[in-house]
Amino acid sequence: MSALVTLSAIRKQFGSVIANDDVSLEIHAGEVLALLGENGAGKSTLMKILYGFYRPDAGTIAIDGSPVTFHSPRDAMRIGIGMVFQRFSLVPALTVLENLLAALPDAPWFQFRSSARVAAATRWLKRLAPDIDPRRPVRTLGIGERQLVELAKVLNLDARIVVLDEPTSVLTPSETDRLYGFIRTLASEGKAVVLITHKLADVAACADRIAVMRSGKVVDRAAARGRSPQALAEAMVGSGSVGSLEPPRLPESTLPVLQVCALSAHVESRTIKNVSFELAAGEILGIAGVSGNGQFALAEALAGLIPISSGDILVSGISIASRRSDGSVARDVAYIPERPIDNAVVASLDLSTNLLLRGARDLPFFPRHGEIERQALKLIASYDVRPPRPTAVASALSGGNLQKLVIARELSRNPRVVIACYPTMGLDVLAAHSVYRELFRHAAEGACVVWISEELDDLMSYAHRIAVIYDGEIAGIVRHEQADRLVLGEWMAGHTAEAA
Template identity: 50%
Template sequence: MHLSLRHISKRFGATLANDDVSLDIPPGRVLALLGENGAGKSTLMKILYGMIRPDTGDVVIDGRPVRLPSPRAAMDLGIGMVFQRFSLIPALTVRENLALANPRTPWIVGSGARRVPGLLDRLRDIAPDVDPDARVSTLPVGQIQQVELAKVLNLETRLLILDEPSAVLSDAEAERLWSLVREIAARGIGVVLITHKLADVRACADDVAVMRRGKLVGRAEAADTDAPALLRMLVGDDTVATVSAEPVRRNALPRIWIRDVSADGPSGTIRDIDLRIAPGEVLGIAGVAGNGQDTLADACAGVTALRQGEVTVDGETLFAPRLEPRNHGRVAYLPEQPIRNAVGPDLSLAVNLSLRCLRSLPWMVDRKQMAKTAADLMERFDVRPPEPGRRAETLSGGNLQKLVAARELSGSPALVVACYPTMGLDVTASAAMYARLFAMAREGCAVLWISEDLDDLLRYAHRIAVLFRGRIAGVCDAGPASRTRIGAWMTGAEAFA
């Protein structure tokens, strides 16, 4: 199937999301569609998937223009899409979710959809660790993504669109994904990879097309381009902010002591975690998703009650078992999936920004003052669009991340717990996020930074601890030399030896 987009334009209010874009998608090749947040790549692909109708322009398949009034129509034409925001049903099991979306599912599926033949083949290929009878709500974000992929691959897709597929995968998972994508393309299926990561292009793409501010600004074979050239096309100039953490002053006293902590969370347990973080230190937590990262973060932020141990700030106990878990503004928390974990989706940005100081507001709330404070914060943290009255759920993933950062990092916390803080952010915004985190560290804050991007961890963190099956498998100083050791800890190869 040879697909072309011809002269596509789409306007949302004042912004021209797609400006006369023409793009060829040949079969059997992987095309990386590269662009920053808001460059218009998602809009373009949603047009192709029938979710948005273009103002002008055509979608042409094998020389014939087609109408795409709905995703259903796109699916019937063999176009499949994996979304950045997941579309699985949390209350159902993996198997049930796959059966729901599978056209070959018979009318009677048996208890828990266990009788559908071939349902799990694709899932086994890409994610052999996923328990097919686990409820999706209990899976970590990395595994949810894999199920989502398997769901679309189960459809007889001739063109596969992947929206930021690597954003949440660990290195090993991404490797597996890339080899699978290559395999799919080799079978003559066209693949479009929406991404803002240059590494994805190197890892997987045959061709690369770059979008900036709604326009297609360049197209090339991936082998013919290098990173600096792509980056220039991406951001439009050569200045990309670089950040680095300062060397830490290792005092005798830790700022934060996570002391012998065990806790149970909905997506995993942690046992006997003992970590000390010096003032100004950035401690990275590496590990494959689902090894207790969420629970560790929740426990350190006072969201989940501890089962054992304590978390102390400057020697003072902040959280402990049987102590009402209450955050006294000493811990700033950037949880993963902010829409689910950190904001009220249908509340205004102003209310969401004042969440942390809600209890210290006057009894009669001054909404004007609140909106003014919010507008200031949003300008400082570049949250777009800067409209305090807008509902949080209307923001893009990257801007939600910035919104939560604006709320959490604007106080004076002793500890910052950041989970995948740059997820969904483009190059520039990621650099800004790192710069803010390290600025907090420079002011004496301890930073606990959970990430699956080992490159970034090695580059920016002072030390790295590896979580494996809810325990710390090892801690070492960050540096290129540590990579193999960390890799071994992450996979359990050296488990507690």
């Protein structure tokens, strides 16, 4: 079968970092190609070259056998290439419909909302996410909902080649299953789909072929069928590198470190109501739920970033709401947010400076820059942030490496409370295991962890208790050994239960 896309000897270098090193790859119509690799392997860079976002330093691109040169994504879109990035390009102040209308081909500066244009703009949204109201402002959507709107925006372009960069990293199980169905539908219609991913479940669900990248090179090509998860993981990170995770021990102490008492908060459409729970030193509480049900508001309230309308949060008996002006309680709380590029780093600052942000008040008036850089290098190496250059700006990092940067900063402070909101989002299997080990180590050393995730299997494997949040309220809490997937699914759908 002739290739729809042929990438030949592609090379791309950023400073001293070689992102793509003589990469050749074929993409066929009517297939789903899973492009696998750990964070920083060069997957996204290669596809951004295909999309016209970057110009290759060397190599060629051919579409239907004819060489092409792209000066911008607009050139790529004209011949039917669409890409959904990890970092969203939606305008938060506009509604979902306004974002979709603006992305239609030849969109005028003034949006005429004729019934035909509205139908054209919302046709894929109705299939992907029928529960999302097109009149809602994008800023009120959860991260999973924003991902689906981004997908709808690209699918509206009728692209022949669709590139999806980690599309399932922020979706719930039901949203993910729906997306898998649409990916297979796109392939059956003759489109070429490239699925950039590190999740082996994505490969098993819908991939026809795999290409594995490591250190900027393609190191493996094969049919997806018949490859075991262990073999794929080893191809991504090297034989014997993944290892196993041990679930943390249940803490012996029942003395609460974190007390959440009838907590309510509301910011725009983000609401939590009457949330209560306690965590002892060393305890991990997993928070499950469908995206947009209050997880983000709960995390920000616990981190002290949004005002509390009623109730209280106590850390070691001290109220966060009335904490002292020196911020002593805040120092005890680490926060790993769901969108680090928006609310955890300053994108234009270098890695060293971003690693200092939480401890800036403790620095001497004339800090020693050599010592700052040494500390930054130590953290960057410990958490495998790539590229490992303290002088690199945060905006140059991939989504997964940006997440690792924030985790390095927050956990290096030895907090008593860790608020981890989708901490492994966008991370490959090796990096995810590394993050889990750090969370478990901090729990073993006495920190309590509120772990918000939509990876239900991981929560059931490693959390001491699991709480389900629905419509801003706790639908039920269950101990690890009593957790049942069907029951948790019912709670996620709104069927409440007595807290266990």
